[in-house]
Amino acid sequence: MDNTAELLALARRLALQTLKSLPTRPVHATADVHQLRSTIRVPLTESGLAPEMVLEQLYEAADPGIIASAGPRYFGFVIGGTYPIAIAADWLTTIWDQNSGIYSTSPATSVIEETTAGYVLDLLGLPSTAGVGFVTGGQMANFTCLAAARHSVLRSVGWNVEERGLSGAPRVNILLPAEAHVTIHSSLRLLGFGTDSITYVPCDDQGRMIPDELAKTLAGCSGPIIVTTQAGNVNSGSFDPLAQLIPLAHERGAWVHVDGAFGLWAAATETRRALVEGFRQADSWATDAHKWMNVPYDCGIAIVSDAAAHRAAMTLSAAYLEQTAGVERDSVDWVPDFSRRARAIPLYTVLRFLGRAGVAALIERCCAHATQFAAALETEEGVQTLNDVVLNQVLVRFSAEGRESDTLTREVIRRVQQDGICWLSGTTWQGQAAMRISVSNWSTSEADVRMSAEAILSAFHVVRNSSS
Ligand SMILES: *Cc1c(COP(=O)(O)O)cnc(C)c1O
Numbered sequence: 001m002d003n004t005a006e007l008l009a010l011a012r013r014l015a016l017q018t019l020k021s022l023p024t025r026p027v028h029a030t031a032d033v034h035q036l037r038s039t040i041r042v043p044l045t046e047s048g049l050a051p052e053m054v055l056e057q058l059y060e061a062a063d064p065g066i067i068a069s070a071g072p073r074y075f076g077f078v079i080g081g082t083y084p085i086a087i088a089a090d091w092l093t094t095i096w097d098q099n100s101g102i103y104s105t106s107p108a109t110s111v112i113e114e115t116t117a118g119y120v121l122d123l124l125g126l127p128s129t130a131g132v133g134f135v136t137g138g139q140m141a142n143f144t145c146l147a148a149a150r151h152s153v154l155r156s157v158g159w160n161v162e163e164r165g166l167s168g169a170p171r172v173n174i175l176l177p178a179e180a181h182v183t184i185h186s187s188l189r190l191l192g193f194g195t196d197s198i199t200y201v202p203c204d205d206q207g208r209m210i211p212d213e214l215a216k217t218l219a220g221c222s223g224p225i226i227v228t229t230q231a232g233n234v235n236s237g238s239f240d241p242l243a244q245l246i247p248l249a250h251e252r253g254a255w256v257h258v259d260g261a262f263g264l265w266a267a268a269t270e271t272r273r274a275l276v277e278g279f280r281q282a283d284s285w286a287t288d289a290h291k292w293m294n295v296p297y298d299c300g301i302a303i304v305s306d307a308a309a310h311r312a313a314m315t316l317s318a319a320y321l322e323q324t325a326g327v328e329r330d331s332v333d334w335v336p337d338f339s340r341r342a343r344a345i346p347l348y349t350v351l352r353f354l355g356r357a358g359v360a361a362l363i364e365r366c367c368a369h370a371t372q373f374a375a376a377l378e379t380e381e382g383v384q385t386l387n388d389v390v391l392n393q394v395l396v397r398f399s400a401e402g403r404e405s406d407t408l409t410r411e412v413i414r415r416v417q418q419d420g421i422c423w424l425s426g427t428t429w430q431g432q433a434a435m436r437i438s439v440s441n442w443s444t445s446e447a448d449v450r451m452s453a454e455a456i457l458s459a460f461h462v463v464r465n466s467s468s
Contacts, residue, residue, distance in 0.1 A: 003051065003052070006052065007051050007052060007055065010052055010055055010056070011055060014055070014059050015087075018063075018066075021068075022068050022070055022071035022072070022443075023071055023072055023073075023443075023448075025068050025071075026068070026420030027067065027068045027069075027071065027073055027074055027420050027421070027422055027423040028067065028417055028418070028420050028423055029064060029065045029066065029067055030064045031064035031065050035064065036061070036062075036064070036065045039060070039061035040061045040062065040065075042057075067423070068423075069081070069423075070082055070441075071441070071443070072441055072443040072444045072445060072448045073421065073422035073423070073444070073448050073451070073452050074422070074423050074441065075422060075423065075424040075437045075438050075439060075452065076423050076424050076425040076436075076438070077425060077438065078234060078261070078262050078291050078292075078392075078393075078438045078440055079291065079438070079440060079441075080290060080291045080292055080293065080294040080295075080440040080441055080442070081294050081440075081441040081442060081443055082294055082295060082296045082346075083294045083295070083350050083353065083442055085346075085349045085350060085353045086294065086295040086296060086346035086347075086349060086350050087296065087346075088349075089345050089346045089348070089349040089350075090295075090296050090345070090346045092345070093341065093342050093343075093345045093346065096108075096109075096342065098342045099339050099340070100113070100331055100340050100341065100342040100343075101330070101331060101332045101337070101338050101339050101340055102330040102331070102332055103328035103329060103330050106342065107328070109342035109344070109345065110328060110329045110330070110331065111329075112342070112344055112345055112348050113134060113329065113331060113342070113344040114329045115348065116134070116344040116347050116348040116351065117132035117134075117301075117344075119348070119351045119352075120132065120287075120301055120303070120347075120351075121303070123267075123268045123351070123356065123359055124264060124265075124267045124268060124285075124287075124303075125267055125268075125273075125280060126267075126280060126285065126303060126305075127280070127305060129307060130303050130304060130305050130307060130310075131148075131302075131303070131304040131306075131307035131308075131309075131310030131311060131334055132301060132302070132303050132304075132334065133301070133302040133310070133314065133331070133334030133335040134299060134300070134301060134331070134334075134335065134343050134344045134347075135300045135301070135302055135335050135336070135337070136298040136299075136300055136337075136343075137288055137290060137297075137298050137299070137300035138181075138183055138259070138261035138286055138287070138288045138291075138300050139183040139186065139187065139300070140300055140302070140335070140336060141261075141286030141287065141288070141300040141301055141302040142181075142183050142184055142187040142228075142257070142259055142286045142302075143186075143187040143190055143191065143302075143336065144286075144302035144304075144310075144313070144314065144334075144335060144336060145257050145284035145285070145286050145302050145303070145304055146184075146187050146188065146191055146226065146228075146257060146284075147191060147313040147314065147336075148283075148284055148304045148306070148309045148310045148312075148313045148314075149226045149255040149257055149283065149284060149309075150172065150191055150193075150226070150313065151309050151312050151313040152255055152283070152306060152309040153172055153224035153225065153226055153253075153254075153255050154169060154170065154172065154224060155309075156224065156253065157170050157223065157224055162312065162313070165192075166192040166193075170223050170224060171197065171223055171224075172193065172197055172223065172224045172225070172226060173197065173199065173221040173222075173223060173224065173225045173226070174188060174193055174197045174198045174199070174225075174226050174228075175198075175199050175200075175201055175214070175217055175218070175221070175225060175226070175227040175228070175249075175254070176198055176199075176200055176201065176227075176228050177200070177201055177203050177207075177208075177209040177228070177229060177230055177240060178200045178201065178202055178203045178209075179203045179207040179209075179230065179233055179235075180200075180228060180230070180259070181230065181234055181259055181261070183259075184228050184259060199217055199220075199221075201213050201214050201217050205430065206233070206236050206238040206387060206388055207230075207233040207235060207236045207238045207387075208233075208238050208239065208240050208241060209229060209230075209240040209241070209245060211241060211244040211245055211248060214227070214245055214248055214249065215248050218248060218249065218251075218252045218254070221252065224253075225249070225252055225253065225254035225255070226254060226255045226257065227245070227249040227254045227255070227256045227257070228256075228257045228258075228259060229242060229245055229246075229256060229257065229258050229259070229282070230258070230259050230260070230263070231258050231259070231260035231263040231264050231266065231275070231276050231279060231285075232260055232261065232262050232263015232264065232266070232391060232393075233263075233393075234261075234393075235387070235393065235395060235427050235429050235434075235436060236386075236387035236388075236393055236395060236429070237263065237370075237387065237389070237390055237391030237392060237393030238387065238388070238390060238391075239263060239266070239275045239276060239390070239391075241278075242258065242276060242277065242278040242279045242281075242282065243277045243278025244278070245278075246278055246279075246281045246282055247278075247281070250281070255283045255284070256281075256282045256283050256284075257282065257283065257284045257285075257286070258279055258282045258284070258285045258286070259286050260276070260279075260285055260286060260287045261286060261287055261288045261291060261300075262287075262288060262291045262292045262391075262392070262440065263275070263276070263391060264276065264279075264285060264286075264287040265287070265292050265293070265359070265363050266363065266391065267279065268356075268359045268360055268363060269359075269360040269363045269364055270360065271360075271364055271367075272363065272364070272367065272390075272391065275390060275391070282305070283304070283305050283306065284302070284303060284304045284305065284310075285303040286300065286301070286302055286303070287300070287301050287303070288300045288301070289301060289346075289347045289350075291440055292362070292363065292366070292392075292440050293347060293350055293351075293359075293362075294350065294362070294440075294441065294442045295346040295347050295350055296346060298343060299343045299344070299346065299347055302334070302335070310334060311333050311334065314332070314333055314334055314335060314336065315332070315333040316332060316338075362442055363392075366392045366439040366440060366441075366444070367391055367392050367439075369392070369439040369444055369446070369449045370389050370391065370392045370393060370394050370437065370439045371389050372446065372449045372450075372453075373394050373437050373439070373449055373452070373453055374389045374394045374396075376449070376450065376453035376457075377394075377396055377453055377456060377457065380457055380460070382398055382399050382400050382460070382464070383396060383397075383398055383457070383460065384396070384397045384398075384399065386429055386430075386432070386434055387429070392438060392439045392440060393436065393437070393438050394436075394437040394438075394439075395427070395429050395434040395435070395436055395437075396409075396434060396435040396436075396437065396456075397409050397432060397433070397434050397435070398412050398435075398460055398463075398464075400464045403464070405432070405433070406432065406433035407433075408463065408464070409426070409432075409433040409434060409435060410426055410433050411463045412435065412456070412459050412460050412463050413425070413426040413435050415459035415462060415463050416435075416455060416456055416459045419455055419459060421451060421452060421455035422448075422451070422452035422455055422456070424436060424437050424438075424456075435456070
């Protein structure tokens with residue numbers, strides 16, 4: 001018996017119920033790991049269950065462990081929500097169930113991907129000839145870009161890394177900002193570069209790489225060099241001064257990669273574009289769509305200026321693949337995956353839905369909310385913003401007479417998380433504990449920011465006035 005229609009109707013009802021609950025439910029999970037295991041870890045039956053029952057039970061069991069991170073008052077890590085158009089397109093993506101590895105398994109998604117790649121390059125102001133791959137996230141975007149970097153810098157000294165591997169290869173100098181994101185480290189590790197190849201370049205008090213320090217470090221390098229930079233520090237939102245750094249690195253023949261998981265989107269606005277000044281001269285850029293473009297997980301984007309280097313690092317061939325001769329796009333040439341989801345489809349629809357002005361407005365609105373947050377919190381005695389709020393990130397520290405500020409700050413964070421009005425996480429910034437606020441969700445309103453700032457201040461009052 002085919003009950004697909006009933007099952008999808010049930011999924012639609014549960015989906016709408018969830019979306020409706022997002023602005024009002026506690027942002028945190030309401031069940032702990034033991035409760036979740038007791039309802040989710042049910043024994044597998046011998047003969048299976050009715051699909052409606054499976055779906056209903058899944059919903060009931062998972063719901064208390066679902067974080068309202070897609071909702072308007074989640075400011076933890078850097079996590080966007082999902083536009084309704086992206087949800088709808090994601091449903092279709094699932095229904096189509098295309099293997100998007102090669103053109104011949106899904107002509108439509110191949111063309112959607114190449115079109116979306118064009119939109120992204122155009123919005124960011126990057127060369128239309130760049131290679132673009134849609135990967136699972138910023139991590140794999142960094143990995144893919146750095147694989148192209150590895151190919152290119154080793155080829156320039158006559159070493160074909162795809163053929164010969166790294167064993168016996170000339171040593172590659174990897175220069176990272178002291179503030180590099182952790183995923184740069186894991187990308188390097190996966191690419192066979194150990195920590196011994198890394199030299200850290202000091203950063204200033206906002207977390208920006210210092211050009212003079214880069215010049216000094218470059219002067220001490222011999223052989224191939226890869227420099228990674230950041231557009232959007234995961235804590236402060238600050239940008240490395242790319243207009244100064246890139247020419248210095250290029251003078252030494254280095255490959256320059258920009259990790260712009262969220263910050264790269266500043267390039268799509270009139271008002272914040274100056275933050276990425278000079279970024280177009282870089283050799284590769286990693287960014288995310290599942291953060292600030294508010295598409296569902298997962299969607300990251302690897303962009304490489306030298307498309308041939310990108311392709312050389314990623315392409316594979318096998319007799320049975322029926323890869324195309326070059327007119328059509330095979331995504332296996334641009335990403336580490338083989339079989340894969342058509343993950344560009346939701347992004348295609350979001351960009352068409354928003355248009356150029358809509359993308360800029362989304363970025364600007366989130367940045368304005370971050371400024372509003374800082375202003376609302378700073379009015380209070382004992383609340384200090386630690387960073388220049390140049391983008392969507394705010395770092396806040398709390399102090400009070402007779403209290404150790406690190407401990408106090410962590411207690412305030414814990415209290416805010418428990419209250420459930422909003423959610424944000426803690427971090428360590430330049431050796432100090434800080435609350436980290438990231439505004440990345442399309443649905444966050446001024447009222448949400450006001451309500452959240454009030455919740456943070458009242459948590460501060462409670463913690464400050466409690467005896468510990
Ligand atoms: C989030 C982030 C990443 C990793 O991206 P994922 O999508 O989580 O894999 C890398 N770099 C920076 C600066 C980030 O903010």
